[in-house]
Amino acid sequence: MSRTTDAHCADEDNSPAYGSTFCHCAVRHFSARRRSSPGTAEEQIVFEEACGVPHSDEEDIPISQAEPPLGPEYDRSEVPEMVWPSSKKQRIFAARVKNALVSICQEQSELHSILHMRHGLEIEEVRMAPDNLTAYVLWDAFPGPVAETAAVLQRLTPRLRRAMGARLHARHVPRLEWRHDSPSAEEAQLEATFARLAAERKEQEEEQQLRTSAAAARGGPPRGAGRS
Incomplete structure (x- = not known):
């Protein structure tokens, strides 16, 4: 991180560029689900430019491969900590x-x-x-x-x-x-979907067990056996 960026980070609560969002965008939900994707220097520069924070020109890092600049609709409070690699x-x-x-x-x-x-x-x-x-x-x-x-x-x-x-x-x-x-909204939705699928699978297994038990009591194969 450049000296200019460090100067902005030194007073995160009062920084005119970051305002009070730094505390949230620096760490919000940095759980194990996101640790596997460290941020890059290009991502850091793109985010700084979007926030209006000048950065050092000592190293000319191409950003053609970086993500597109953040638009006004982007919620900066949701930016994970990986934007600033530790x-x-x-x-x-x-x-x-x-x-x-x-x-x-x-x-x-x-x-x-x-x-x-x-x-x-x-x-x-x-x-x-x-x-x-x-x-x-x-x-x-x-x-x-x-x-x-x-x-x-x-x-x-x-x-x-x-x-x-x-x-x-x-x-x-x-x-x-x-x-x-x-968990985030997406993670909560996934967990709910997995729980619903598990419940449906358990219900199907219980129905199959009931059919098997009924067939055994009648002395014949269970109804629906062998059907695809």
């Missing part, structure tokens, strides 16, 4: 943050009781903003009201950050942005 330094620091959070939630009895025993919290992944000042935490929990678990996480965030500071020994303790691992 560097090795970011991945290492993200692993440290995740390990610290997991250890804190397990070792402190009150947090363990609230987050794990009551809500079934599971920290699935952590991604860092380009400046390492914000950690985006992907989490999941027991089935139930997501808003209640999210409110508990927000309430305990200051306590978690204080405990993280003692473990990370970093100059800055990153802010925690919680992202629930909820």
Whole structure:
């Protein structure tokens, strides 16, 4: 990422180019379903140009193979984190943050009781903003009201950050942005379709078993046997 882009990312909440969308478009739904397709430099440049963010011209990267520029109808809040590929330094620091959070939630009895025993919290992944000042935490929990678990996480965030500071020994303790691992509309539709097909298949198998049992009771082959 160029220096110009880093300057914009340094103050993500107040950046005139990104506004408040960076937090959402940087990480929204970066679940395992999307990790297999890392972003490219061309995609990054196309997105920056669409957002009106100037980038460095030190490297003339052709973008003829890139995706078309984002139109006004494009919802930038839905852009996955892969638009900004994580560097090795970011991945290492993200692993440290995740390990610290997991250890804190397990070792402190009150947090363990609230987050794990009551809500079934599971920290699935952590991604860092380009400046390492914000950690985006992907989490999941027991089935139930997501808003209640999210409110508990927000309430305990200051306590978690204080405990993280003692473990990370970093100059800055990153802010925690919680992202629930909820399926997208397309994924939910697919899951519903698979569930419907499984139910239909089970119903057909049960009907076949009933026909087989009835035929066995009559001493003959089941009705419909051998039909295509």
